[in-house]
Amino acid sequence: MPNDHDTSNERLNAFLDGELDSEDKCRLLNECAKSKDLDMRLHQNRTLKEYVSLAYHDVPEPTSTTPTIQSTKAIMSWRRPALVASLVLCIGFSYLLFLTSKGDIDKEIFRVTSDNYILHAASGDRKQMRAILYKARQLLDDQHFWQSRRIEVITNEQGIDLLRSDVTPFSAEISALADKDVLFYACATAIKRLEQRGVEVHLVPEANTQFTALDRIVTRMQDDWSYIEI
Amino acid sequence: MAINGIFITRRRKIENLIGKSRNKLYRMAYAWTHDQHLADDLTQQTLFKALNSHKQLADLESIQGWLFRILANCLTDHYRMKKDFLSDEKLTVAEIETPPSLTEEQQLVDMVRNAISRLPLARRQVITLVDLEGFAYATVAQILDIPVGTVMSRLCRGREALRQQLINIETQPTKRGIYRLRK
Numbered sequence: 001m002p003n004d005h006d007t008s009n010e011r012l013n014a015f016l017d018g019e020l021d022s023e024d025k026c027r028l029l030n031e032c033a034k035s036k037d038l039d040m041r042l043h044q045n046r047t048l049k050e051y052v053s054l055a056y057h058d059v060p061e062p063t064s065t066t067p068t069i070q071s072t073k074a075i076m077s078w079r080r081p082a083l084v085a086s087l088v089l090c091i092g093f094s095y096l097l098f099l100t101s102k103g104d105i106d107k108e109i110f111r112v113t114s115d116n117y118i119l120h121a122a123s124g125d126r127k128q129m130r131a132i133l134y135k136a137r138q139l140l141d142d143q144h145f146w147q148s149r150r151i152e153v154i155t156n157e158q159g160i161d162l163l164r165s166d167v168t169p170f171s172a173e174i175s176a177l178a179d180k181d182v183l184f185y186a187c188a189t190a191i192k193r194l195e196q197r198g199v200e201v202h203l204v205p206e207a208n209t210q211f212t213a214l215d216r217i218v219t220r221m222q223d224d225w226s227y228i229e230i
Numbered sequence: 231m232a233i234n235g236i237f238i239t240r241r242r243k244i245e246n247l248i249g250k251s252r253n254k255l256y257r258m259a260y261a262w263t264h265d266q267h268l269a270d271d272l273t274q275q276t277l278f279k280a281l282n283s284h285k286q287l288a289d290l291e292s293i294q295g296w297l298f299r300i301l302a303n304c305l306t307d308h309y310r311m312k313k314d315f316l317s318d319e320k321l322t323v324a325e326i327e328t329p330p331s332l333t334e335e336q337q338l339v340d341m342v343r344n345a346i347s348r349l350p351l352a353r354r355q356v357i358t359l360v361d362l363e364g365f366a367y368a369t370v371a372q373i374l375d376i377p378v379g380t381v382m383s384r385l386c387r388g389r390e391a392l393r394q395q396l397i398n399i400e401t402q403p404t405k406r407g408i409y410r411l412r413k
Contacts, residue, residue: 010382017366019367044393048396049361051338051396053361059256156274193267229282
């Protein structure tokens with residue numbers, strides 16, 4: 001059961017955090033004017049708020065790089081060529097609709113989003129590693145003859161083990177997929193962390209290491225790739 | 231202006247907003263854990279989940295609360311996976327060691343961070359969400375999935391505990407003076 005002291009502290013906090021309406025604010029300020037104790041506690045709580053804000057104004061830099069997600073401004077600068085491109089698309093689309101009405105065109109062609117995939121492996125569990133390689137193979141097999149689907153596998157955290165040559169049991173599968181142009185990435189931050197812990201990291205020859213997982217995934221999603229986490 | 235809006239899809243807007251929130255998410259994760267690496271991991275996980283589930287966000291106005299809710303869930307999942315999950319009341323973080331050669335400002339920062347680190351996670355989260363991000367109590371309640379009344383009582387008890395700890399600094403003179411909660 002809250003006591004009066006707790007209740008008045010809650011009101012003081014609500015006042016400081018902008019939760020009171022103007023009538024309640026006035027009432028509280030009048031009470032503070034009449035009570036030195038209340039006024040002192042209000043001041044102390046206000047100082048505490050400032051201390052908390054000050055304490056985390058500067059924090060240690062994160063260890064991974066900051067991904068660059070395009071700003072709205074950068075997108076807007078493309079509006080003229082985008083306008084022209086969209087007009088061309090509209091005309092082309094209308095023509096295809098006309099053809100479809102005659103039953104001449106396979107509706108698969110209307111997929112205007114990218115047909116590329118980024119598969120994300122963050123787990124060291126072998127079943128999940130097997131599942132991600134199976135998914136990559138399935139995506140390759142499922143594509144139509146006119147498609148050239150692009151697939152990337154990005155690993156981070158424990159998922160790095162998929163690409164560690166001394167750990168992975170899947171070197172042959174990785175090599176076979178790489179022969180079909182599947183790209184494999186090992187997160188640069190995850191490698192750095194392992195090395196900082198004294199682990200020697202040896203990767204399969206197919207692994208690329210120039211990006212962090214977040215960077216690559218964000219870039220590909222902005223390219224309208226589909227993201228699958230396994 | 232209307233033409234520009236056509237080319238900036240909702241998804242792209244969400245991605246932009248998510249990207250801009252990275253620093254705020256990291257700062258909050260650090261305030262909750264005082265662990266640079268863990269804060270970084272939690273931030274990354276939050277961004278991945280947000281990018282992957284942006285369709286669940288009904289209202290762009292509430293994106294900040296939505297992101298911090300994902301962050302809070304990621305932290306809970308992290309402690310659960312470590313299999314030493316304690317109740318929120320018992321989760322405190324390591325104190326920061328303050329070398330004597332630091333500036334007064336840095337010493338104060340470390341004292342405040344140490345005081346916050348002694349708070350249970352539940353109170354630490356409420357105080358930092360309100361004081362660092364200025365979230366309304368109702369938003370904090372949604373982020374942490376608790377009633378508004380619980381937000382208020384945790385805030386009250388948390389600030390009272392901080393007040394007691396930082397008032398105690400008065401009795402420990404520093405190199406140049408005594409820190410106190412002055413009038």
